[in-house]
Amino acid sequence: MDDSTGNDLPRFRCGYAVIMGSPNVGKSTLLNNMLDMKLSIVTSKPQTTRHRVLGILSTEDSQIIFLDTPGLVAPKYKLHEYMIKTVEKALVDADVAVVMIDATAPFKQNEHLFDLLTKVKIPVLLVINKIDLVEKKKILPIIRAYKDRLTLSEIIPISALNRDGVNILKTEIKKYIPYSPPLYPPDAITEQPERFFVSEIIRENIFEMFRDEIPYSTTVIINEFKERQHGKDYINATIYVERLSQKGIIIGKHGDALKKLGIHARKDIEDFLQREVYLDLHVSIKENWRNKENTLRQLGYN
Numbered sequence: 001m002d003d004s005t006g007n008d009l010p011r012f013r014c015g016y017a018v019i020m021g022s023p024n025v026g027k028s029t030l031l032n033n034m035l036d037m038k039l040s041i042v043t044s045k046p047q048t049t050r051h052r053v054l055g056i057l058s059t060e061d062s063q064i065i066f067l068d069t070p071g072l073v074a075p076k077y078k079l080h081e082y083m084i085k086t087v088e089k090a091l092v093d094a095d096v097a098v099v100m101i102d103a104t105a106p107f108k109q110n111e112h113l114f115d116l117l118t119k120v121k122i123p124v125l126l127v128i129n130k131i132d133l134v135e136k137k138k139i140l141p142i143i144r145a146y147k148d149r150l151t152l153s154e155i156i157p158i159s160a161l162n163r164d165g166v167n168i169l170k171t172e173i174k175k176y177i178p179y180s181p182p183l184y185p186p187d188a189i190t191e192q193p194e195r196f197f198v199s200e201i202i203r204e205n206i207f208e209m210f211r212d213e214i215p216y217s218t219t220v221i222i223n224e225f226k227e228r229q230h231g232k233d234y235i236n237a238t239i240y241v242e243r244l245s246q247k248g249i250i251i252g253k254h255g256d257a258l259k260k261l262g263i264h265a266r267k268d269i270e271d272f273l274q275r276e277v278y279l280d281l282h283v284s285i286k287e288n289w290r291n292k293e294n295t296l297r298q299l300g301y302n
């Protein structure tokens with residue numbers, strides 16, 4: 001065909017793929033590997049991701065907009081309700097659901113996910129992640145067990161960490177993305193502002209450095225982010241905790257813990273932004289913030 005309307009061009013695909021599943025199964029690791037960039041924070045602890053993270057993968061003939069989501073948990077706090085709503089909202093936008101499970105987790109542990117999947121109206125690709133941790137001969141029986149239990153569009157075993165199977169998954173996802181012109185310029189990676197990722201990087205460092213309830217009782221707000229023509233950017237952030245004792249732990253003896261946290265977080269922020277920053281960190285208390293609707297909203301969970 002040769003006309004001026006461009007109908008002879010290869011048809012372009014553009015749409016949304018939501019990545020969802022239980023906490024710690026490797027959703028954010030997958031997003032980062034798909035984009036070839038560290039966008040979403042990853043830690044060894046469950047419930048790391050709290051907000052939807054949007055990542056755009058553009059090629060010559062497609063644009064897949066990935067939505068990384070918080071792990072699905074039984075809600076114990078209002079914060080968890082926000083996290084579940086975030087997944088539900090992402091599902092509304094999505095053309096395909098990439099549902100991830102951990103190959104090492106017992107089959108029974110995913111029962112709650114199975115119930116949810118019966119309500120999902122879009123195609124579901126079941127991704128069995130972390131296959132690097134199981135014997136090869138055990139992978140096929142796992143696939144069979146899920147096939148018997150669920151109606152699924154595809155089942156794809158991968159190792160998000162080693163990128164094993166990730167390209168196959170990309171090709172499969174693309175099949176379910178509708179024909180549509182691109183929504184973003186080809187060089188766009190996300191639509192979320194730098195200050196969001198900066199607060200996430202600080203939170204990631206808190207998850208890595210502190211134990212028990214501390215990571216979960218913490219949230220980070222960027223008070224000021226000043227880009228400077230000459231000299232380093234200035235970032236002023238507050239770490240909110242729920243109790244005085246937690247504030248003491250984050251600050252540490254003579255301020256040592258906070259200082260160490262600041263050094264690590266600054267380095268990671270600089271890697272992300274590709275420029276030098278001055279990071280000014282503070283710690284403050286917002287009692288019981290995880291369970292107060294108004295406070296949650298003030299802290300960006302809305």
Ligand SMILES: Nc1nc2c(ncn2[C@@H]2O[C@H](COP(=O)(O)OP(=O)(O)OP(=O)(O)O)[C@@H](O)[C@H]2O)c(=O)[nH]1
Pocket residue numbers: 022023024025026027028029030041042043044045046047048049050069070071072129130131132133158159160161162
């Ligand atoms: N061995 C192995 N570890 C993996 C793989 N994918 C992710 N991980 C690890 O699993 C842990 C959790 O990874 P995340 O990507 O943060 O998991 P998530 O599903 O986003 O977790 P939440 O945000 O808490 O819901 C990290 O320690 C990852 O390095 C994999 O394919 N193999």
Ligand SMILES: [Mg+2]
Pocket residue numbers: 027028029040041042048049069070071
């Ligand atoms: Mg995550």
